[in-house]
Amino acid sequence: MTWAAQGGRASPRATFAFARRLARTLALPRWLLFFLAFPAAAFAHNPDTSYARCRVADDRVELRLIYDIFTLLKIASLDADHDQRITRAELSAAAPAIVQFLRAHARLEIDGQPAALGEALAPVWPADAGESIAAPDWHSAASLLAFPFQQRIPALPREVALTFTFFPQLGARHTVLGVFEARGQTHEVTFTEGEPDYLFDTSFAATDAGPQRSATPLAATLARFLRLGISHIFLGYDHICFLLALIVVSRFGELVKIITSFTVAHCITLILAALKIITLPSRLIECGIALTIVYVAAENLWRKNTTHRWMLTFSFGLIHGFGFANVLGGLGLPREATIRCLLAFNVGVELGQLAIVAAALPVVLLLARWRHGTRAVATVSVVVGVFGLGWFVQRALGLDFMPL
Numbered sequence: 001m002t003w004a005a006q007g008g009r010a011s012p013r014a015t016f017a018f019a020r021r022l023a024r025t026l027a028l029p030r031w032l033l034f035f036l037a038f039p040a041a042a043f044a045h046n047p048d049t050s051y052a053r054c055r056v057a058d059d060r061v062e063l064r065l066i067y068d069i070f071t072l073l074k075i076a077s078l079d080a081d082h083d084q085r086i087t088r089a090e091l092s093a094a095a096p097a098i099v100q101f102l103r104a105h106a107r108l109e110i111d112g113q114p115a116a117l118g119e120a121l122a123p124v125w126p127a128d129a130g131e132s133i134a135a136p137d138w139h140s141a142a143s144l145l146a147f148p149f150q151q152r153i154p155a156l157p158r159e160v161a162l163t164f165t166f167f168p169q170l171g172a173r174h175t176v177l178g179v180f181e182a183r184g185q186t187h188e189v190t191f192t193e194g195e196p197d198y199l200f201d202t203s204f205a206a207t208d209a210g211p212q213r214s215a216t217p218l219a220a221t222l223a224r225f226l227r228l229g230i231s232h233i234f235l236g237y238d239h240i241c242f243l244l245a246l247i248v249v250s251r252f253g254e255l256v257k258i259i260t261s262f263t264v265a266h267c268i269t270l271i272l273a274a275l276k277i278i279t280l281p282s283r284l285i286e287c288g289i290a291l292t293i294v295y296v297a298a299e300n301l302w303r304k305n306t307t308h309r310w311m312l313t314f315s316f317g318l319i320h321g322f323g324f325a326n327v328l329g330g331l332g333l334p335r336e337a338t339i340r341c342l343l344a345f346n347v348g349v350e351l352g353q354l355a356i357v358a359a360a361l362p363v364v365l366l367l368a369r370w371r372h373g374t375r376a377v378a379t380v381s382v383v384v385g386v387f388g389l390g391w392f393v394q395r396a397l398g399l400d401f402m403p404l
Contacts, residue, residue, distance in 0.1 A: 048171060051144075052106075052164075052178040052191070056202050058156045061110065063117055063149040065102055069138035072145065074170055075101045084135040088125055091145065095123050102147060105166035111157045118151030128281070136395055140282045156182075156202060163197035175228070188341055190224040225341045229348020232324070233356070238289050238391060239320060243353060245296040245384045246313065247360045248367070248377050249306055255357060257310035262353070265317025266324055267346050273325035274342050285322040286395045292316040293388030300381035324349060 051066035069086055072078055076097040078086050099120045108115045124146035126133070133143045160180070167174055176191035180200040189198045233239060246258055272278045296316070324345075367373040 048139075048174045050170075050174070050176050052162065052176050054160065054162055054178065054180050054200070056157065056160050056180070056182040056200070059153060061108065061115075061118070061151045061153060061157075061160060063106070063108065063151075063162075064146055065106060065149075066144050066146045068140065069133060069143040069145065071170060071174075072098060073138070085132040086138070086143075087132045091123055091125065095147075098123075099147065101166070101169075102149075105164060105169070107163040107165065108151065109159075109161035109163075110151075110153060111159055115151060117149040119149065121148040121150060123147050137283060140286065158203055159199055159201055161197060161199045162191075164191050165196065167193040167196065175231075177228070188224065190228065223344075225344035226348040226351075229345040229350075230352045230355075231348075232345075233349045233352030236323075238293060238388075239323070240356065241384045241387055242289070242293050242296065242316070242320065243356055244360065245293060245300060245381060246309060247357060247364055248380050249300050250309060250364070252361070254306060254309060255361070258313045259353060259357060261310040261314040262317040262320070263350055265314045266321030266349075269318045269321030270324045270346060271339070271342055273322045275339075280322055283395055285319065287392055288319040289323050290388050290392035290395060292319055294385050294392060297381045297385030297388060301378055 048068070048071045050068075050071055051064075053062075053064040053066075055062040055064075069078060072094075076094040078090055078094045080090050080093060103117055103120075106117060108117055126144055129137075129143070137143050162178070162180075164176055172193050174193070178189040178191055178198065180187045180189065180198075182200075182202040187200065189200075191198065247255065250258060269278070273280070296312070367376050370376065
């Protein structure tokens, strides 16, 4: 298999070529390539997510930029000794180059005038990361590193604008989840290549008479996080594999119960995890998600009656909910804003899931009528199960061998 030029990951073309050869060997129809190659292709387009928090006070503007190690490696060489682990010392050594990059590509304007980011404070190491971060965690919530800046100002400004110009370097699909804060009020913003800037009016945050509503309507905030939820489920390769393993052997009536139970379950843990009511190690969560894929795929091979799947999906959905929470883990929102964003994000996840089910259902119905349908279902289950097993071994042992 040909490997992609960057990151040692298989390219989409190579992945589809492998699936085509497998289908030809097993005498499977061409439309079954969707099941064999879609999870890998989806991950090939997985966008990075970073975070920005801008706090506007009477005498200062504080900017906190947060990135995972996977993203920072596009900016500077963090792993100086090439041992697949990042230490505090390596972060300190690379910090000047990262700060220089951020000064060049994160632009601040105060009351219409360009302003420097100000003093760069020491980068913040993750609280539960230990003394080093292994390669399998470089693209997870466990590797989020914060770079704080502080700019002194004479008085509370009326307007503060923030613009990011690093999308050509970090990727066109990179997304920045941002929060503006002034006098205890917060406002959520999403920065993308198409919308790289935002002007925050502090007069809408609070007045001497008390807090007022945000400058942007609630519907606009919900729409941003709705879109984020949709993109996350479409580009979450392990969640898609889990759904495919469930869909391929289920009937329509069972699918309704399965999707409903999965929705309720991951909504519960998504909220609990994002609000820090329950916290679990990131690697434990990712290993658990991989095991759910392996179990469902394996069960497809020996169990004919799947009427129990809605109960199984509920328990597994609790695990997946923690994984969904990781994408929002770097925002640090207060409770009120977090709940609002979580609900919008969760609705987006559900819409994405329904779209996947709608796209796959006709194929599942064809499999049920096809004379080689049983063998095709077994093949899909085996392929998905192998992916899940590979992800589990990699995540559990801290290795870096999976090409996908």
